[in-house]
Amino acid sequence: MKLSLAVVSLCAVAQLANMVDARCENIRVRQEIRSMSPESRQRFFNAIKLLNSGAHPNAHDKYAELHIKHATLAHGDARFLPWHRQLLREFEKDLQRIDPGVNVPYWDWARDSADPGASPIFSSEMLGHNGGSGECVVDGQFANWSVYWPTQTPHCLTRKFDRGNSLKPWWGTNAINHIKTASSDYDAFRRGIEGPHGNVHFGIGGDFTPMWSPNDPIFWLHHSFVDKLWADWQAESGNNLYSYGGKHSDGTSANLNEPLTPWGIKTGDAFNHLSDKYCYCYAPHSFTGDDISGKSWNGTMVEVIPEPLPEWWIKQQNMNVTDVRMFEADMAAAVREGQNPKSPAH
Ligand SMILES: *[C@@H]1O[C@H](CO)[C@@H](O)[C@H](O)[C@H]1NC(C)=O
Ligand SMILES: *[C@@H]1O[C@H](CO)[C@@H](O)[C@H](O)[C@H]1NC(C)=O
Ligand SMILES: *[C@@H]1O[C@H](CO)[C@@H](O)[C@H](O)[C@H]1NC(C)=O
Numbered sequence: 001m002k003l004s005l006a007v008v009s010l011c012a013v014a015q016l017a018n019m020v021d022a023r024c025e026n027i028r029v030r031q032e033i034r035s036m037s038p039e040s041r042q043r044f045f046n047a048i049k050l051l052n053s054g055a056h057p058n059a060h061d062k063y064a065e066l067h068i069k070h071a072t073l074a075h076g077d078a079r080f081l082p083w084h085r086q087l088l089r090e091f092e093k094d095l096q097r098i099d100p101g102v103n104v105p106y107w108d109w110a111r112d113s114a115d116p117g118a119s120p121i122f123s124s125e126m127l128g129h130n131g132g133s134g135e136c137v138v139d140g141q142f143a144n145w146s147v148y149w150p151t152q153t154p155h156c157l158t159r160k161f162d163r164g165n166s167l168k169p170w171w172g173t174n175a176i177n178h179i180k181t182a183s184s185d186y187d188a189f190r191r192g193i194e195g196p197h198g199n200v201h202f203g204i205g206g207d208f209t210p211m212w213s214p215n216d217p218i219f220w221l222h223h224s225f226v227d228k229l230w231a232d233w234q235a236e237s238g239n240n241l242y243s244y245g246g247k248h249s250d251g252t253s254a255n256l257n258e259p260l261t262p263w264g265i266k267t268g269d270a271f272n273h274l275s276d277k278y279c280y281c282y283a284p285h286s287f288t289g290d291d292i293s294g295k296s297w298n299g300t301m302v303e304v305i306p307e308p309l310p311e312w313w314i315k316q317q318n319m320n321v322t323d324v325r326m327f328e329a330d331m332a333a334a335v336r337e338g339q340n341p342k343s344p345a346h
Contacts, residue, residue: 010029010281010283011027011029011281011282011283019241019272019273019274019275020274021272021274021275021276021279023276023279024274024275024276024279025279026279027274027279027280027281028092028103028279028280028281029103029280029281029282029283030103030104030105030106030224030228030280030281030282030283031103031105031106031282031283031285032105032106032107032108032283032285033105033106033107033121033126033221034120034285035283035285036105040101040102041105041126043099043101043102044095044102044103044104044105045141045142045217046099047095047098047099047102048060048095048141048142048217048220049141049142050098051094051095051098052145052146052147056146056148056154057148057152058148059094061147061148061149063087063090063091063214063219064147064148064149064150064211064212064213064214064215065149066087066214066262067087067211067212067213067214068149068150068211068212069262070083070261070262071211071318072249072250072318073248073249073261074087075194075249075317075318075319076194076249076317076318076319076320077247077248077249077254077318078186078187078190078244078245078246078247078248078254079248079254079258079260079267080190080194081190081193081226081227081230082260082267082270082271083260083270084223084226084227085227085230085270085273085278086260086263086265086270087214087223088104088220088223088224088227089277089278089280090263091104091220092104092280103280104220104221104224105221105224106221106224106225106227106228106282107119107121107218107221107222107224107225108225108285109121109170109200109222109225110171110172110173110175110176110225111172111173113169113170113171113172113173113175113303113304113306114169114172114302114303114304115167115169116167116169116170116200116203117130117161117166117167121218121221122140123140124139124140125140125141126140126141127140127141127142127216127217127218127221128140128141128142128143129159130159130160130161130165130166130167131158131159131160131205131206134156134158135156135158135159135160135205135206136156136157136158137156137157137158137159137206137216141217142157142216142217144156145157147207147212147215148215149212149215150210150211150212157206157207157215157216158205158206158207159204159205159206159207159208159216160205160206161203161204161205162203162205163205167203167204168203168306168307169304169305169306170196170199170200170203170306171196171199171306171331171335172303172304172335173303174303174334174335174337174338175196175303175331175332175334175335176193176196176229176331177334178330178331178333178334179192179193179196179327179330179331180229180232180233180236182330183233185243185245186240186243186244186245186246187245187246189230189233190246191246191320191323191327192327192330193226193229193230194319195309195314195319195323195324195327195328196327196331197222197226198309198313198314198317198319198324199306199309200222201213201222202309202310202313204216204218209313210316224282227273227282228282231273231281231282232282234271241271241272242256242268242271242272244256244267244268244271249318254267255267256268256271265277302339303335303338303339304335305331305332305335305336308324308325308328309324309328
């Protein structure tokens with residue numbers, strides 16, 4: 001228990017200590033991918049490659065299948081955050097069976113929001129660039145990867161940045177922080193965060209935009225960050241940890257005792273990430289001295305207001321258009337405020 005608390009001090013928030021289950025002998029710390037040593041980053045990539053190495057449909061393919069199968073439960077639904085937390089944990093356990101030293105990192109895409117295509121994430125050392133001919137990803141750790149869903153025939157992993165050659169901005173740190181601070185309960189937070197999470201899926205394109213997005217390993221980095229945002233929000237006040245509510249996509253009301261399909265657990269079981277089923281926390285990031293792709297990344301990008309998500313895609317994602325537009329307006333105001341605090345626009 002003493003050791004556990006020492007590890008927790010590496011995590012972002014000190015008050016997490018009272019969340020730690022005594023059965024968590026070994027608390028895993030999920031780091032920003034740029035803050036990892038090159039060796040631990042490579043071990044993470046290697047474990048994913050091994051997961052996708054058997055004949056299709058293999059252990060890696062089942063994640064895209066789950067995501068397709070449970071689409072209406074995982075999106076536009078109160079269960080969005082706990083459902084993805086459990087999916088991530090299942091994936092992380094699969095990786096740990098291959099290499100017990102691996103934890104799923106997160107990618108703070110909000111810090112890269114003004115020019116996402118310039119992020120070292122999209123480098124040959126990491127996840128590779130935009131798709132080339134046939135939209136196939138041909139460089140990076142997952143170059144020429146074979147994926148299985150939705151056609152159930154092996155095909156290349158694809159990306160098509162904003163349906164073309166470059167990525168437009170998405171929501172940045174001020175916008176995301178606004179969602180965190182303005183949300184007084186879970187329902188507001190979940191509805192607020194699902195939209196900007198969607199901009200990242202929509203922007204990257206190819207396999208990452210539709211319901212088979214777990215085909216692209218960026219999925220795990222992206223959802224780990226979304227999960228961290230929830231964890232940070234949960235830690236902000238004693239009332240937030242088990243705050244839950246809002247609607248399911250079928251219109252029924254959410255509650256902590258409902259089943260979290262298909263895992264045979266209750267939704268409420270996925271709330272404390274330091275309970276014995278999870279035992280992980282998130283480290284805050286520092287990018288100092290971490291020049292991965294040969295270009296230095298100093299983290300001082302200027303935040304801009306992205307284009308609104310297209311209505312057809314919001315609907316396809318099972319999300320509420322009125323809601324998404326309301327939060328887009330709120331975030332735009334927060335970005336303007338961040339650019340020009342306490343002085344009139346010019
Ligand atoms: C991926 O495929 C492209 C195009 O066929 C080829 O040029 C490249 O060398 C391949 N990369 C790897 C790592 O296999
Ligand atoms: C960070 O990088 C940008 C773009 O390359 C540059 O304009 C800016 O001066 C740099 N800031 C610092 C503090 O080095
Ligand atoms: C969408 O959200 C708005 C505003 O929160 C709400 O009034 C409306 O009932 C929602 N529509 C559906 C179909 O859930």
